Amino acid sequence: MFNPDIKKMLRDCNSRYSLVIGTAKRAREIRDEAVKNDILLDVKTVSTAIEEINDGKYIITEPEELKSK
Secondary structure, eight states: OOOOOHHHHTTSOSOHHHHHHHHHHHHHHHHHHHHHTTOOOSSOHHHHHHHHHHHTSSOOOOOGGGSOO
16 A cells, blocks of 8 residues: 655645645646557556655645745
8 A cells, every 4th residue: 555655745735635636636647648648557647646746756836825924
């Protein structure tokens, strides 16, 4: 079972909601790229998105009104 470090993932986000939305958005992008290029994926797209966020390859940006002051 894949169990990512939530604290590490939340270092650049203010809320878990933003993290979930950003992860889902990236997972859909990965799926769409695979379908477009006719690639069969061995790993689930959400797992790949989480790894990219943990590695800093994908950064979730939040609107200014959600950022802490």
